[in-house]
Amino acid sequence: TDLSETDVVMGRGEKRLLHGIRQAVETYHPAAVFVYATCVTALIGDDIKAVAKKVMKDRPDVDVFTVECPGFAGVSQSKGHHVLNIGWIDEKVGNVEPKITSDYVINYVGEYNIQGDQEVMLDFFKRMGIQVLSTFTGNGKYDDLRAMHKAQLNVLECARSAEYICNELRVRYGTPRLDIDGFGHEMVSESLLKIGLFFGLEKEAQAIIDEESARWRPELDWYAKRLKGVKVCLWPGGSKLWHWAHIIEKEMGLDVVSI
Secondary structure (H helix, E strand, O other), X not given: OOOOHHHHHHOOXXXXXXXXXXXXXXXXXXXXXXXXXXXXXXXXXXXXXXXXXXXXXXXXXXXXXXXXXXXXXXXXXXXXXXXXXXXXXXXXXXXXXXXOOOOOEEEEEEEOOOOOHHHHHHHHHHHHOOEEEEEEEOOOOHXXXXXXXXXXEEEEOXXXXXXXXXXXXXXHHOOOEEEOOOOOHHHHHHHHHHHHHHHOOHHHHHHHHHHXXXXXXXXXXXXXXXXXXXXXXXXXXXXXXXXXXXXXXXXXXXXXXXX
16 A cells, blocks of 8 residues: 555555555456555554445445454464464355365365465366365465355365364364375375275275376386485475475485475
8 A cells, every 4th residue: 555654653544545445446346355454554553344344335346355464463474374264264254155066075275386286186186076166275266265165175285374264164164174295195195095085085096196106106216216315405485394305305215404
């Protein structure tokens, strides 16, 4: 909203926000607007939920979602994730009835498709006959994310950022939670088998594992033979540190000396 010092001192944050949302709506015609509070607007006490209600009253065709976690709140990012997770299920989940196309329906939670990881897993799910109702939140669609209550299972990739919404979906809708790890040949195989066991699709899961093993195992073994004992420092970003360090030591024989 491009707040100036004068806006802060005079308490004009809410007016700037209202103007900004209206301008965005008139220019881009979105179905939804997300509003995140900054440290400055939180300190001066701006009521962003009140602004959101005013916009939705004036424009019933526009949905506004507010996230009140300035600076991610608290001493770590985790509280910011918690605020968004709980806010989303409180305000938006249950507002859309999705089209169900499979007997096996999941939400893929805590996956952000940062480097295309999600596309690999979605392909596996599709080959197993599983419908991914929504991905929270990588490449997520607004209506799909509001229909999370209709899944039969929440498959959780990153517990640090998204276990909160899984736990609430279990409490409110009885949806089970299953934690997986989408990194490494062994862990992906184990994850697919766990999901297959839940739905009675063990044969389908094993068929994918066998096919992918035949395709990739010779190449992985070729690298592992040459990389065993090599010292390596990892810089993959916080969300993948443990996953990558653990799996390349175990499967490739590398010696991870720092992350």
